[in-house]
Amino acid sequence: MNARNLFVSSLLALCLSFTLAIAQTDHLQSVPAPGSHPRLLLPARDEAAIRQVVGTDQTWGKVHKAMLTECDALLNTPPVERIQIGRRLLDKSREALRRLFLLSYAWRMTRQDTYRQRAEKEMLAIAAFSDWNPSHFLDVAEMTMAVAIGYDWLYNDLSPQSRATIKEAILKKGIEPSLDPKNNSWLKASHNWNQVCNAGMTFGALAIYEDEPVLAKQIINRAIDTIVLSMGDYGPDGAYPEGYGYWGYGTSFNVMFISAMEKAYGQDFGLSKQPGFLQTAAYMENMTGPSGRSFNYSDAGTGSELQPAMFWFANKTNNPSLLWIERERLQTNEGKSFVKNRLLPAIMVWNGGLSLDKITAPQALAWTGNGKNPLTLMRTSWTDPNAIFVGAKGGSPSVNHAHMDAGSFVMDANGVRWAMDFGMQDYNSLESKGVKIWDKGQNAQRWEVFRYGNAVHNTLTVNDGLQRVDGFAPIKRHGSSPDFMQTTIDLTDIYKGSLAEATRGIAIVKKAYVAVRDELKAGTTDATVRWTLLTPATVNILGPNRAELVKDGKKLLLQVQEPATITLQTWPTTPTHDYDAPNPGSVRVGFEVKLPANTSGNLTVLLIPEGKTTGNPAVVPPLRQWP
Structure with a gap:
């Protein structure tokens, strides 16, 4: 190893030890390592259930078809470019997550090679970026999640060269920048940055687990230890301090994190039992009025939108009435109205095959x-x-x-x-x-x-x-x-x-x-x-x-x-x-x-x-x- 590489390795080791000083608990010590690819959110064994529900349920079939139609439109669209607006690359990271989640879903459901090829093209373009803008770490977090999903879901059908290139990008442009103290103040935050960044880093760690098992375990342990800081904001009753729009952001990524833990390890390490977290679904359901508009206090937009995470909450609590507002959205709007939601494919993972006709109105007013x-x-x-x-x-x-x-x-x-x-x-x-x-x-x-x-x-x-x-x-x-x-x-x-x-x-x-x-x-x-x-x-x-x-x-x-x-x-x-x-x-x-x-x-x-x-x-x- 030459002097420069030795210096870089030593610096990374120092950053890693500093960063992980706050995460001493080895939550993964007694649990088996995650299984083979795909391991993020949707193991191969769960694909058949989704294919069945989209073939037998009209509403879910509509959503599925809309996603495939959007993927068809993406086939001839150039990959995202590294164009920064002010201090943010975030709009590009979000578009990358939307595209790669959709295209990877379409590939897994249809095995049409055009979808895999287009997703691979997107990932290679992103991997070639100079960086993913670590000075505004939300950008890195969402980009890492985007590429991690694509890498994991397409892993078995990527060429060895593409696999190596994409893995290296996840490691060098996603995970390693999170070890630098100047980039990771979010580890001590109690707001949505903590949730989004921990989720993104964990998806990256799980995606490349077999190549970097020690680092991956450290990143995941760090996330389990620190994400509870932001989850403290749900106590005692589930009211989310940052309002409607940021509930849709922070909570959705928190659910992505917990869902990934459940699929990879068969447990969520007690996170869903944090005070107020499961109750926050009732908060979100009640936030939309009959006009279709949300109570948009704080930095929120004026409208309301489909919330895939609500299906995770409904399944977790065995309470379908939490989905009354989501039911109305899904049944009254065209499928294409949902495809701009970058987490939309997760709704197929979390819906549990639930027929929307079985959802009844809440009782409490x-x-x-x-x-x-x-x-x-x-x-x-x-x-x-x-x-x-x-x-x-x-x-x-x-x-x-x-x-x-x-x-x-x-x-x-x-x-x-x-x-x-x-x-x-x-x-x-x-x-x-x-x-x-x-x-x-x-x-x-x-x-x-x-x-x-x-x-x-x-x-x-x-x-x-x-x-x-x-x-x-x-x-x-x-x-x-x-x-x-x-x-x-x-x-x-x-x-x-x-x-x-x-x-x-x-x-x-x-x-x-x-x-x-x-x-x-x-x-x-x-x-x-x-x-x-x-x-x-x-x-x-x-x-x-x-x-x-x-x-x-x-x-x-x-x-x-x-x-x-x-x-x-x-x-x-x-x-x-x-x-x-x-x-x-x-x-x-x-x-x-x-x-x-x-x-x-x-x-x-x-x-x-x-x-x-x-x-x-x-x-x-x-x-x-x-x-």
């Missing part, structure tokens, strides 16, 4: 989860498309990917999202203009981004100020009575220094309308409080305390029950900075009240959908009387 971002989700029906739905949250702006939205809510009725959330803005659109969106101090530039502040969420703004970053809003109590489903959120800490006390209650009353009641007390100085509703509807002010919202031919009445003397008004959603995203088709409606120092006041607003109630709604009682 309300769900509450505590944790870093506690929330309540409630609806009047699972089967009525015109049902009322409310998602309301407490929490803190300090949570990863959070906005200043403690006390905020969304609302559906008659198939319309009346109270909305903008959700995220594309990160690169902000980073490319120098906006420091990852600093979360009280005076950080992040809070100058229009969509991130409390002034454009369905919550309170006091003295034109921001919510407190280090504040926390817990759910004090909640109730699931069909005639008065409610949640009560203590916002006092969020507005500390501006208000002495602040409590918000949100209820669905008699399955007919929504009541929002705020009980406030000013501190030693006067406080001006703005109550805001962000809506995509057209707002017609009918009087000082009444406004009509119109959307898609439907109507909703906003009525301020107290205080008696207020003046409703609207505010535009036109951003103030050139880096802010435009917000067409939206408006804010609300009012302002002044609370003299050391005095108390109540704000009660009713949101009454057209056709849901007759007569005048009852006076909303004080929060202490809410059941």
